[in-house]
Amino acid sequence: MNLTTKLLLGIGLSAGFLGYAQDLSQVRPVLTGAPFLRIAPDARSGGMGDQGVVTSPDAFSQFWNAAKYPFSRTSSSVGLNYTPYMGKLTNDVFLLYGAFHKFLGQEERSTISASIYYFNMGEVDLTTLVGNDVTSLGTSKPNEFSIDVAYGLKLSDSYSMAVTGRFIRSDLAGGFNTDTTLKPANSFAVDVSGYYTSPRFSSLGGMDGKVNAGFSIQNLGPKLDYTGDENSRSYLPTMARLGVGYDMFLDDMNRVGISVEGSKILVPGSELVGTDPNTRQPIYAVPNVGVMSGIGKSFNNPNSIMYSGAVEYSYDNAFAIRGGYFHESEQQGARQFATAGIGLKYRSFGLDISYLINMSKINTALDNTLRFGLTWNIGDETSNVDN
Numbered sequence: 001m002n003l004t005t006k007l008l009l010g011i012g013l014s015a016g017f018l019g020y021a022q023d024l025s026q027v028r029p030v031l032t033g034a035p036f037l038r039i040a041p042d043a044r045s046g047g048m049g050d051q052g053v054v055t056s057p058d059a060f061s062q063f064w065n066a067a068k069y070p071f072s073r074t075s076s077s078v079g080l081n082y083t084p085y086m087g088k089l090t091n092d093v094f095l096l097y098g099a100f101h102k103f104l105g106q107e108e109r110s111t112i113s114a115s116i117y118y119f120n121m122g123e124v125d126l127t128t129l130v131g132n133d134v135t136s137l138g139t140s141k142p143n144e145f146s147i148d149v150a151y152g153l154k155l156s157d158s159y160s161m162a163v164t165g166r167f168i169r170s171d172l173a174g175g176f177n178t179d180t181t182l183k184p185a186n187s188f189a190v191d192v193s194g195y196y197t198s199p200r201f202s203s204l205g206g207m208d209g210k211v212n213a214g215f216s217i218q219n220l221g222p223k224l225d226y227t228g229d230e231n232s233r234s235y236l237p238t239m240a241r242l243g244v245g246y247d248m249f250l251d252d253m254n255r256v257g258i259s260v261e262g263s264k265i266l267v268p269g270s271e272l273v274g275t276d277p278n279t280r281q282p283i284y285a286v287p288n289v290g291v292m293s294g295i296g297k298s299f300n301n302p303n304s305i306m307y308s309g310a311v312e313y314s315y316d317n318a319f320a321i322r323g324g325y326f327h328e329s330e331q332q333g334a335r336q337f338a339t340a341g342i343g344l345k346y347r348s349f350g351l352d353i354s355y356l357i358n359m360s361k362i363n364t365a366l367d368n369t370l371r372f373g374l375t376w377n378i379g380d381e382t383s384n385v386d387n
Helices: 003-016 066-071 291-298
Strands: 076-084 094-104 110-120 124-130 133-140 143-154 159-171 185-197 208-220 239-249 254-265 271-275 282-285 305-315 319-327 336-346 349-358 370-377
Touching: 066 110, 066 143, 066 159, 066 185, 066 208
Parallel strands: none
Antiparallel strands: 076 094, 076 370, 094 110, 110 143, 124 133, 143 159, 159 185, 185 208, 208 239, 239 254, 254 305, 271 282, 305 319, 319 336, 336 349, 349 370
């Protein structure tokens, strides 16, 4: 792998990873290929501490937990979300996410859904030094995207499951042709998810309440091959998510939802392999093992568990105020931030806006960033409205 290849890989991984740090001396995050798949794509979850596996169904449930769709209040919906990325450094790096779902049949028990997630890394001008002169090598336009389709089914009146198939393409060279070995990497992945929502029951103060729970295993699939070298293939960002929530209905118009979520990356972190004989500094390396063995080794990393908490107040499903907090260990990336957001709905259209406030000593690529999401509920209301 020559210098240009290393440069392009560095561009992709640093731009696609979850933040840019000031001091990395104690930070050893788990690096993967296609890291954009770890970035929350929608403004609603962006206002709730980057969680979505257990929250109520919406148009963007595909990314978090496609098993929520069978409990959707509308028979069909379309959602589009835009997220500016690394806004403090550049204005041409962004994420776009679009999702669609539809009920199948008249019994409202199964759904089909699809989404596309696109990460544009902007333009990169590449140059080389020839003698004392700087010569342009051209422009690279690295990008990544995924396309997926999911099927969800109610197994009971309170529980559903879904399976998602995903195609992933990561092009870090961005169409730039050189004599390097860097090439676009393609892979396929599978998600398995489940969602539980209880019937309403009498709760505190005689008010109705509901208990929700959800899980998701995401991006199970072969490694990404950027160079054709078996020893340099990159793991997919395989994730396990688990969440619980509680909805309290103050009356027929007002609802307060509280939820907590834990997640773990199922990819092995760097392991101590020796000591540099000159500097006496420890040497770390990521084990090159199969996908399933990598999942097993990931449990040797006690710092790879992240958690978040969120609260959402909703009035007549037409106006919402949201807040959340996300925490990741300092050794794994130190993402620690608070979030806030609002949601507005008028007839069939909805608008979500969220804002992120960094609370870590290490910079994050989404600090002080506004995200925007639009939703269009195409179909009629479903029987879930009455639950």
